[in-house]
Amino acid sequence: MAQDRPRRARVRIPAEWEPHECCWMAWAVHREWSARDAARIKRDLIKVVHAIARFEPVRLLAPRGREFREACKRFSGCSAVTVIEAPVDDFWARDIMPTFALRTIGAHKQVVAIDWNFNGWGGTPERPARAGDQLAKAAGSIFGVPRVTMPFVAEGGALAVDGRCTLFTTRSCLLNPNRNPVRKGADRQAAITSALRKLGIHKVIWLEGDPAEPITSGHIDGYVLPAPGNKLLIESVQDPDVEPPFWREHDAILLRNVRNAHGRKYGIVRVCAPRRKHWRSKSDFFASSYLNAYVANGAVIVAKFGDPDRDKAARRALAVSFPGRKIVMLRIDAIAAGGGGVHCLTQPMPEC
Numbered sequence: 001m002a003q004d005r006p007r008r009a010r011v012r013i014p015a016e017w018e019p020h021e022c023c024w025m026a027w028a029v030h031r032e033w034s035a036r037d038a039a040r041i042k043r044d045l046i047k048v049v050h051a052i053a054r055f056e057p058v059r060l061l062a063p064r065g066r067e068f069r070e071a072c073k074r075f076s077g078c079s080a081v082t083v084i085e086a087p088v089d090d091f092w093a094r095d096i097m098p099t100f101a102l103r104t105i106g107a108h109k110q111v112v113a114i115d116w117n118f119n120g121w122g123g124t125p126e127r128p129a130r131a132g133d134q135l136a137k138a139a140g141s142i143f144g145v146p147r148v149t150m151p152f153v154a155e156g157g158a159l160a161v162d163g164r165c166t167l168f169t170t171r172s173c174l175l176n177p178n179r180n181p182v183r184k185g186a187d188r189q190a191a192i193t194s195a196l197r198k199l200g201i202h203k204v205i206w207l208e209g210d211p212a213e214p215i216t217s218g219h220i221d222g223y224v225l226p227a228p229g230n231k232l233l234i235e236s237v238q239d240p241d242v243e244p245p246f247w248r249e250h251d252a253i254l255l256r257n258v259r260n261a262h263g264r265k266y267g268i269v270r271v272c273a274p275r276r277k278h279w280r281s282k283s284d285f286f287a288s289s290y291l292n293a294y295v296a297n298g299a300v301i302v303a304k305f306g307d308p309d310r311d312k313a314a315r316r317a318l319a320v321s322f323p324g325r326k327i328v329m330l331r332i333d334a335i336a337a338g339g340g341g342v343h344c345l346t347q348p349m350p351e352c
Contacts, residue, residue, distance in 0.1 A: 011112065011148060012200040013101045015163025016295040017228055017322065019351040021111070022057040023296065024097055024143070025049060026088045026345075027071040028132070033338075040334035045091060046074060047330050048294075048301065048345055053080035055296040055326075059349075061086040061093075061135075061142070086142050089132030092340060094221070095121070095155035097347040098136035098147070101199060109352045113139035113147050114199065116154040121215045122178030143349075148199075152192050153179040157219040157344055162226040165202040165261035170209025172218035172247075179217075203261035207254065208247035214285055214339065221343045223248070224255070225291040227321040232266040235291050241276040271317050274305035285339035290314035292341025294348075295322065301342050304329035 027045065029038040052058050058081045062071040068085050075081040090096050098113035115136035120129030139147040152174070160168040171189070174180060180188050193204045209218030223235035234252050237244035256268050274288050290310075293302035300318050304311045311329065318327050335345065 008105075010104045010200060011101050011198065012104070013099065013114070013161045013163075013167075014350045015161060015226060015228070016348060017325075018163060020056050020297050020348045021351045022059050022349050023052050023294070024059050024061065024093055024347040024349060025052075026091045026093045026096070027060050027062040027074075027083070028067055028088045028090055030090050030132075037334065037338075041091065041338065044330075044332040044335045045345065047332060048335075048342055049075065049081060050078065051299075051301050051328050051330060052294065052296050052346070053078055054328075055299045056080075057082065059084055061088040063088055084142075086135070087132060087138075088135065089130065091335075092157075092344050093347045094157045094340075094344045096133055096135055097156070098139055098143070099156050099159070100143075100145070100347065100349045101148070102350055102352065103146075103148070111145045111349060111352060113143055113145050115139070115147050115149045116156070117150065117152065118155045119153050119179065121155065122176060122217065124178060124215070127215055150198075151195050152188075154192075155216075155219075156347065157216060157221045157340075160220050160224055160226055161201070162230070162260060164230075165200055166205065167196060167201045167203070168205045168207065168220055168224055168226070170207045170218045170220050172209030172211040172213070173216065173220075176211070176217045201261075205255075205258055207251040209251070210245040210247065212245065216339070218245075222287060222289045222292050222341070223251075225293065227269070228323075230260065230264055230266055231269055231321055233269045233271050233291055233317065233321055235289060236270045236272050238272050239275045242273075269317055269321055271314055272310050274307035274310045278305055278307035278310075280306065280333045281337040283337040283339075285337060287336045287339050287341050287344075289341055290318070292343040293318065294342045294346045295325070296348075298324075299326040299328050301328045301330065303332050303336060303341050305333075305336075306331070 062068040123129040225233040
């Protein structure tokens with residue numbers, strides 16, 4: 001009698017608008033920040049945690065000691081927030097945590113944690129790698145799910161998926177030698193594209209990105225946001241006081257013409273960034289992006305910047321692109337001044 005062949009596991013990274021079991025975040029501000037900045041960042045974090053908790057559970061990692069006690073006190077009245085002790089030392093959850101995916105074996109589904117080998121955005125002198133960057137290595141004990149390893153370095157903010165086998169990323173980030181160095185006789189882009197097939201990605205759309213962007217070297221989550229119905233929201237910089245990144249229009253043209261893994265073109269929605277004259281920060285890191293948003297169960301949580309026309313237009317574009325979801329806009333200037341938005345603070349765990 002022939003033996004049954006073992007069933008092959010299939011892994012898929014869901015689109016962000018698919019149902020979530022919860023959202024993982026972190027209550028930790030690294031000592032590189034001043035006490036004044038840390039206090040302002042925490043005030044912004046409180047806004048984001050409470051906004052998301054209206055729509056789905058939040059599991060908030062906090063380091064042992066004062067930070068853990070502070071988080072428990074801050075969120076004691078919110079039943080949707082669970083504070084969990086963990087060796088976390090930063091609040092950029094999208095990058096320091098693993099990306100969660102679904103693995104199917106026969107009729108059985110389970111959540112798995114993808115370890116991208118995050119190295120602190122390249123381990124540069126401005127931001128050297130540290131112990132808190134290795135949360136994915138402890139996926140079982142911290143997140144309660146198995147770990148899936150990848151053979152290259154990446155981070156969550158450098159990747160966007162449409163939930164239908166297509167992934168978007170940038171050469172400026174993933175092909176940066178501080179992530180994936182040049183090796184003799186090796187085609188790094190082809191190797192990464194091939195490795196992603198293990199995660200059900202049949203097409204990778206490589207944009208140029210922004211090599212001049214500090215720290216992240218051109219994350220995609222600041223200017224591209226996939227949406228249901230095969231739509232892509234793309235940031236447009238129309239501001240006399242701001243020079244667009246060198247490759248931005250090149251990437252926009254590519255996206256207007258590219259096809260997904262199933263051979264379909266995307267419907268493009270351009271969203272204008274807020275104008276510099278309305279920013280409340282002079283930081284070179286200021287992340288003035290509406291598309292760095294979190295798509296929660298029943299809502300889209302996004303930053304606003306006090307630019308009345310652009311805030312209103314962004315709200316309208318998000319409402320049309322994510323029908324049936326409430327658009328919640330928050331003023332989080334302290335976090336934006338650090339170089340990120342709501343998307344950077346969050347890591348969704350899909351529902352099985």
